Amino acid sequence: MVPLVARRVLITVPLVVVVSFLVFLMIDLVPGDPAVKLAGENASAERIEAIREQLHLADPLLTRYLTWLGGSVTGDLGRSFVTNQEVGGLLWTALGATASLVLVTAVLMVVIGLVLGITAAVNHGRAADRIVVALCSVLVATPSFWLALLLVVFFAVDYAIFPAIGFVPLTEDPARWLYHLVLPGLALSARPSAELTLQLRAALTEVLQRDFVTAASARGLTRAQIVGKHALKNAAVPAVTVLGFRLAEIIGGAVVIETVFSLPGLGPLMVQSVLGGDVPVILGIVVLTMLWVALFNLLTDLSYLYLNPKART
Amino acid sequence: MTGTATPAAARTTPEPAAQSHRVSTMRRFLSDRMAVAAVVYLVLLILAAVFAPVLAPADPIAQDLAKRLTPPDGTYLLGTDDLGRDQLSRLLYGARVSLLAALEAVAVGVVVGVPLGALAGYVGGRVDTVIGRVMDSIMSIPGIMLALTAVAVLGRDITIAMMAIGVVLVPQFQRLVRASTQALRNETFVEASRTIGCSRSRILLRHILPNVLPVLVVQMSVMLGVAVTAEASLSFLGVGVQPPAPSWGSMLNNAVANTFTAPYLIYPPGLAITLTVLALALVGDGLRKATSIRRRSGEGR
Amino acid sequence: MTEPAVRTASVSDAAQHTLLDVRGLEKSFVRSRNFFGRATAHHAAVRDVSFSLAKGETLALVGESGAGKSTVGRLVLRLIEPDAGSVVFDGTDVSTLDRRDLVRFRRRTQMIFQDPYGSLDPRIDVGTSVGEPLLIHDKLPRAERDRRAEELLDKVGLSRRTAAAHPSELSGGQLQRVAIARALALEPDLIVCDEPVAALDVSVRAQVLNLMTDLQEELGLSYLFISHDLALVEVIADRVAVMRQGEIVEIGPAEQLYSAPRHEYTRELLAAVPVPVPPSLRTGRVARA
Numbered sequence A: 001m002v003p004l005v006a007r008r009v010l011i012t013v014p015l016v017v018v019v020s021f022l023v024f025l026m027i028d029l030v031p032g033d034p035a036v037k038l039a040g041e042n043a044s045a046e047r048i049e050a051i052r053e054q055l056h057l058a059d060p061l062l063t064r065y066l067t068w069l070g071g072s073v074t075g076d077l078g079r080s081f082v083t084n085q086e087v088g089g090l091l092w093t094a095l096g097a098t099a100s101l102v103l104v105t106a107v108l109m110v111v112i113g114l115v116l117g118i119t120a121a122v123n124h125g126r127a128a129d130r131i132v133v134a135l136c137s138v139l140v141a142t143p144s145f146w147l148a149l150l151l152v153v154f155f156a157v158d159y160a161i162f163p164a165i166g167f168v169p170l171t172e173d174p175a176r177w178l179y180h181l182v183l184p185g186l187a188l189s190a191r192p193s194a195e196l197t198l199q200l201r202a203a204l205t206e207v208l209q210r211d212f213v214t215a216a217s218a219r220g221l222t223r224a225q226i227v228g229k230h231a232l233k234n235a236a237v238p239a240v241t242v243l244g245f246r247l248a249e250i251i252g253g254a255v256v257i258e259t260v261f262s263l264p265g266l267g268p269l270m271v272q273s274v275l276g277g278d279v280p281v282i283l284g285i286v287v288l289t290m291l292w293v294a295l296f297n298l299l300t301d302l303s304y305l306y307l308n309p310k311a312r313t
Numbered sequence B: 001m002t003g004t005a006t007p008a009a010a011r012t013t014p015e016p017a018a019q020s021h022r023v024s025t026m027r028r029f030l031s032d033r034m035a036v037a038a039v040v041y042l043v044l045l046i047l048a049a050v051f052a053p054v055l056a057p058a059d060p061i062a063q064d065l066a067k068r069l070t071p072p073d074g075t076y077l078l079g080t081d082d083l084g085r086d087q088l089s090r091l092l093y094g095a096r097v098s099l100l101a102a103l104e105a106v107a108v109g110v111v112v113g114v115p116l117g118a119l120a121g122y123v124g125g126r127v128d129t130v131i132g133r134v135m136d137s138i139m140s141i142p143g144i145m146l147a148l149t150a151v152a153v154l155g156r157d158i159t160i161a162m163m164a165i166g167v168v169l170v171p172q173f174q175r176l177v178r179a180s181t182q183a184l185r186n187e188t189f190v191e192a193s194r195t196i197g198c199s200r201s202r203i204l205l206r207h208i209l210p211n212v213l214p215v216l217v218v219q220m221s222v223m224l225g226v227a228v229t230a231e232a233s234l235s236f237l238g239v240g241v242q243p244p245a246p247s248w249g250s251m252l253n254n255a256v257a258n259t260f261t262a263p264y265l266i267y268p269p270g271l272a273i274t275l276t277v278l279a280l281a282l283v284g285d286g287l288r289k290a291t292s293i294r295r296r297s298g299e300g301r
Numbered sequence C: 001m002t003e004p005a006v007r008t009a010s011v012s013d014a015a016q017h018t019l020l021d022v023r024g025l026e027k028s029f030v031r032s033r034n035f036f037g038r039a040t041a042h043h044a045a046v047r048d049v050s051f052s053l054a055k056g057e058t059l060a061l062v063g064e065s066g067a068g069k070s071t072v073g074r075l076v077l078r079l080i081e082p083d084a085g086s087v088v089f090d091g092t093d094v095s096t097l098d099r100r101d102l103v104r105f106r107r108r109t110q111m112i113f114q115d116p117y118g119s120l121d122p123r124i125d126v127g128t129s130v131g132e133p134l135l136i137h138d139k140l141p142r143a144e145r146d147r148r149a150e151e152l153l154d155k156v157g158l159s160r161r162t163a164a165a166h167p168s169e170l171s172g173g174q175l176q177r178v179a180i181a182r183a184l185a186l187e188p189d190l191i192v193c194d195e196p197v198a199a200l201d202v203s204v205r206a207q208v209l210n211l212m213t214d215l216q217e218e219l220g221l222s223y224l225f226i227s228h229d230l231a232l233v234e235v236i237a238d239r240v241a242v243m244r245q246g247e248i249v250e251i252g253p254a255e256q257l258y259s260a261p262r263h264e265y266t267r268e269l270l271a272a273v274p275v276p277v278p279p280s281l282r283t284g285r286v287a288r289a
């Protein structure tokens, strides 16, 4: 376990340092006045001046970078150019919505993946199996944000069953929290669910053909018992691995889905900051993203270790 | 161990080959109906993109506010958007923009990833370890985030965004080429090349890379799909292809504001993206199956 | 270690001269590494191996799987670097060769491998493979290479038309002949044969071995013949070295080793040979019809 944690730390810490430094470097290297560039088109002179001051553009590159790095290590990520709010606070609020979305997505992934994966494996080679495989192949190719639009048109426009936009914090009203996250969760989980389904189907099909399963059915166990007791346990390792790695990278997909549904998460915050040249917020989100990915990769590694005791050395 | 060889048997000549290696690979691919259908679709798509100026019924950026949000009819086969632009024309021109953008990203991935993979796989040791660590790091940045950051600091431009996506694709190619090179490097024919005096570069270029090519083509096909989706996502967010230029993603960006009044706008670009990604995956699958021949071994005849 | 007399009458005085002299070779491989790529465990594959090989002579290297035979073959050809010891080829220490001299060394030494199906680049036609050494060393033009390749294929008993075939279209025996043709292209002095017939059908083995002995007589080749098959070795080898766990436990003239093995392990190996070798074959030549 310790080596796994060490490994992730050894990958993540230099990565965060290098990427954030590259951002500073790029701002400097881009030809033209960075302040003008970052402020975007039609920016007022005050705005440009404010950015110049906020970024300490008069200081040398390294000083600026080390100041930022020193601040971040102590938890001070600076203030937004646009709203002047603390970046830490902005991120914390946005993370609430993003984490909510990912939580719902993860649950949907597991449920959809298990149901479809087991259905396909148990009906190996039959119509149900082939339908599941075809559906999953199409879902893997479908861009999540387009699926989101289709869901909105169907469930929010044609039949007003679910809301098209908006977010209610979990602490405020759990029922409405979930109600607002069903469509975004479905859209975001479609592709990873399809991958998980195919993965489970492959693993289960393989396990169901092994000798001990035949032996178990000879002992009179029902198919459901076999799947539940033996097959799923054996198929769990690859499935959990897929789940973990997908949850790590889902933060990228969440950006787009949150924008479609106007969820106040990291996605819209990132897009606004990019459009407004809000460097402190962008840096904060980038660092947060890398930590997110590292955390989920680590959790995946650890769960692999837990499920696969042989790998513990 | 017997000693009964006759001179006649010693002078064996090969049976004239019924069919060459290449022909049978081709035949295997053609027997995969889904893959063939996918190729046909992609060829038509490329033709549509190339001949967009001929095929498009209208100028893709010409606005006609009098005709805004016209649902599909005889004149506007796919309707018009909120600025009265013909959607079919935008879809055709959009194919150009989207495919070129995807190609840019994949080109970056291949040009950087393949040499790094070959180097790591062939040289191994410390070089491999260092390159591997860098690739691990790149893999832990979601492509969209990297592209958004690049656009924020370097400027809002689809080429910059797709270069960033290309960076994220580098490890995908590097890992594949590394693994194949490592496998090939231990093949007897590579060791044989060394014994006849081939230089390292000759072995890599003449013996290893040509043998990596089949899996590389499969990977390029799949990664083109990834890049098409990435372009669409970025343009959808408004940080990729900039208006008024059409791309499938920017068309959806435009459509989303009119979901309630003109839902017909969301179907054509989304279908185009989905079909293209699906077709690229199917072609990749077909190629993988057709080129992975079981290796012969064991008994001589 | 004694230098036993070379056996057959056909070997002339010139052949008595030592072509290859190996002293104290050592090689170990890394067994595991830590996170930083630093080696944490080693495995000694070759330990203090010494032998010599005369011009025109065949020395067999026998031993069970994993004994280190192939590793010795690779060390001799400097395909891998030894940890210690020296390989002297025709008076020159191979480890001192720079890039240019190494290329010259490569033209005088060749190798034939166990797996005929894997010895040739699957994407290149047989003629091009056979002609490749002539491109690398002599920069011969394409037409000339093709002509020589066809001659070589003819020499190893294959039709000239084979040149146009791809490896996947040939049988194991044919492929091994192609490999021999390529090895001969540069008229080398030494060929390391790593189990050259182990993967072939019994009937094809004899043909390929006959070809190899014929060529040896004609061209004065020396063979380092690696095998785990003692019955086969007795037929082709002048001298035999027995390896176990990286070490040579016994080395000597073939007849002596077979009739009066000195080392316990050699006796074990001989006892395991399934069929006693018929005396008719002990002349060192595979009987031909």
Ligand SMILES: Nc1ncnc2c1ncn2[C@@H]1O[C@H](COP(=O)(O)OP(=O)(O)OP(=O)(O)O)[C@@H](O)[C@H]1O
Binding pocket: C029, C030, C044, C045, C063, C064, C065, C066, C067, C068, C069, C070, C071, C072, C228
């Ligand atoms: N490149 C390598 N890396 C690590 N270990 C190796 C390598 N090459 C050989 N070894 C190890 O060295 C030992 C000797 O291997 P070698 O191939 O020389 O044996 P061999 O006598 O030729 O056996 P075989 O009859 O199976 O070919 C084996 O334990 C093998 O696993």
Ligand SMILES: [Mg+2]
Binding pocket: C069, C070, C071, C194
């Ligand atoms: Mg060997």
